[in-house]
Amino acid sequence: MRLERIAIVGSGAIGLYYGTQLALAGSDVRFLLRRDFEAVQAHGITVRVGDRVQSIPADRVGAYASTADIGPVDLVIVTLKTTANAQLASLIPPLLGPETAVLTLQNGLGSDELLARLCGAERVFSGLSFIASNRVGPGEVACFYPGTITLGEFGCAASERAQALGALWTRAGVKCHVVDNVAEARWRKLIWNVPFNGLSIATGGLTTDRILADAGLAAEVRALMDEVTVAAHAMGLEIPESFIRGQLDVTPSLGAYKPSSLLDWQAGREVEVEAIWGEPLRRAQAAGAPAPRLSLLYSLLRQLTSGGPAA
Amino acid sequence: MRLERIAIVGSGAIGLYYGTQLALAGSDVRFLLRRDFEAVQAHGITVRVGDRVQSIPADRVGAYASTADIGPVDLVIVTLKTTANAQLASLIPPLLGPETAVLTLQNGLGSDELLARLCGAERVFSGLSFIASNRVGPGEVACFYPGTITLGEFGCAASERAQALGALWTRAGVKCHVVDNVAEARWRKLIWNVPFNGLSIATGGLTTDRILADAGLAAEVRALMDEVTVAAHAMGLEIPESFIRGQLDVTPSLGAYKPSSLLDWQAGREVEVEAIWGEPLRRAQAAGAPAPRLSLLYSLLRQLTSGGPAA
Numbered sequence: 001m002r003l004e005r006i007a008i009v010g011s012g013a014i015g016l017y018y019g020t021q022l023a024l025a026g027s028d029v030r031f032l033l034r035r036d037f038e039a040v041q042a043h044g045i046t047v048r049v050g051d052r053v054q055s056i057p058a059d060r061v062g063a064y065a066s067t068a069d070i071g072p073v074d075l076v077i078v079t080l081k082t083t084a085n086a087q088l089a090s091l092i093p094p095l096l097g098p099e100t101a102v103l104t105l106q107n108g109l110g111s112d113e114l115l116a117r118l119c120g121a122e123r124v125f126s127g128l129s130f131i132a133s134n135r136v137g138p139g140e141v142a143c144f145y146p147g148t149i150t151l152g153e154f155g156c157a158a159s160e161r162a163q164a165l166g167a168l169w170t171r172a173g174v175k176c177h178v179v180d181n182v183a184e185a186r187w188r189k190l191i192w193n194v195p196f197n198g199l200s201i202a203t204g205g206l207t208t209d210r211i212l213a214d215a216g217l218a219a220e221v222r223a224l225m226d227e228v229t230v231a232a233h234a235m236g237l238e239i240p241e242s243f244i245r246g247q248l249d250v251t252p253s254l255g256a257y258k259p260s261s262l263l264d265w266q267a268g269r270e271v272e273v274e275a276i277w278g279e280p281l282r283r284a285q286a287a288g289a290p291a292p293r294l295s296l297l298y299s300l301l302r303q304l305t306s307g308g309p310a311a
Numbered sequence: 312m313r314l315e316r317i318a319i320v321g322s323g324a325i326g327l328y329y330g331t332q333l334a335l336a337g338s339d340v341r342f343l344l345r346r347d348f349e350a351v352q353a354h355g356i357t358v359r360v361g362d363r364v365q366s367i368p369a370d371r372v373g374a375y376a377s378t379a380d381i382g383p384v385d386l387v388i389v390t391l392k393t394t395a396n397a398q399l400a401s402l403i404p405p406l407l408g409p410e411t412a413v414l415t416l417q418n419g420l421g422s423d424e425l426l427a428r429l430c431g432a433e434r435v436f437s438g439l440s441f442i443a444s445n446r447v448g449p450g451e452v453a454c455f456y457p458g459t460i461t462l463g464e465f466g467c468a469a470s471e472r473a474q475a476l477g478a479l480w481t482r483a484g485v486k487c488h489v490v491d492n493v494a495e496a497r498w499r500k501l502i503w504n505v506p507f508n509g510l511s512i513a514t515g516g517l518t519t520d521r522i523l524a525d526a527g528l529a530a531e532v533r534a535l536m537d538e539v540t541v542a543a544h545a546m547g548l549e550i551p552e553s554f555i556r557g558q559l560d561v562t563p564s565l566g567a568y569k570p571s572s573l574l575d576w577q578a579g580r581e582v583e584v585e586a587i588w589g590e591p592l593r594r595a596q597a598a599g600a601p602a603p604r605l606s607l608l609y610s611l612l613r614q615l616t617s618g619g620p621a622a
Binding site: 199202203204206214216217219220223224292293295296297298299300302303304 | 510513514515517525527528530531534535603604606607608609610611613614615
């Protein structure tokens, strides 16, 4: 599996961060850029991880304004926000050669299925990114928690190709777990994101510590986790009680943490309502799993986020 | 049953409106006033219902600054906001003679039980007020929808005493339905108030027409109504499907209606969260009725209303 030429589709904080790791490890990384195109052409990319500064200088950065300009690559990494997924149908085809693999690192549910429909399931790898990073300026990213990745093959157990993808990340210094059931990993990530990202917006901006300090809301967190778990179980995915307890136990250590969706909402950016709440709800209902709290939360979030930023 | 001397405890829009109807019909009505005490002493009470103006002149108004000054009466009408119910333990006793009846016209659940504990169940009548009125100035009320009352006897079927109370209202020109099962009537009123008052706040201020225009939220309205119905049924109360349909069918005719709780919230007044959501939830749970949406909505509303007015 050739993994030399790589396109990054979605050059926000996450795309810039991961693309930079791969470029610094020697890959030919081609960033699809829009608002930052001219800035990156002129000044390159800068990533700050704590005190450490990584950079790709302007004369070596692969800055592109369209996927047609990028052309066929060995690997497409999709870090677009899911709210922009409708663009994938036009963005992806110019990047595809006969052997091109496509890895989504997007949030929530639905992106890997969409890519499988667009490109063929055999190309698609599904990944989860655990990272805390912000775009702090054009071509500039601050990373507070260095990213780790969990990835697997779409619709089947991890093959040698998935292992090769994992090795690519490892060589670039990014911790990567290759798993056989990435759908299960996606649902496990929802165990935290559904309640905390959702309630932080629905309460008008509570941080995770304040959500847990309210006994009523803390009980709703747990009840939402249970609904997600019941849905996952109805689909044959395993989420043990120990995992849920672990998610609850680790949250206080985050302090006054603002989930990414709350940051999006407060900054007036689109919130990934369909990927994190809508699609999981539809799958839960299709699997016959009752998810009444998720249903109410989803309808509230759709409404609250439709008007743009927080009131 | 003597019903000549009447105390109004809670002289907001509803207390002033109903007290004025009774005073103009000849009762000796004594208003417990706080912020409006001096204004009412000086200028009396004015109630506007459409083009019609009713008034009690200053020299004839029963304005009192404490229930001790009012003294024992034949009937206490409690129109206090339920959020102030903790004051009832000190406000009520000076008003009680051996035969004094106590009628609550307060929202939601819990006030009649509280009064029964404070005064003895045999004194207590439980009423619901259907009215749209605002306090527009000190001692001044505007009424947009003339009030009707549904009342019954606390904990038992309507006796002659309940009929006498009903006749008092009828003589004062207030439509009054005397019912045998006022607990059932209270739960029926919740069928509308739980979803619409709640979702109007949880969505950040949607009017009822906009709630119903959102298919997802409209489905949540119906699902919340179903949870309230299941809870009522678990308590042996009857809420037929035809009643629920009627509530849904009548709502579009209200137009861009702001439920009273939304008005309270937006004006920075306390919202009756415990009476309308908290107490119904606790009773549903005690009766073994699952109410997951009500549970989530209650926790969100507690949080959203704890900081005062809308953000």
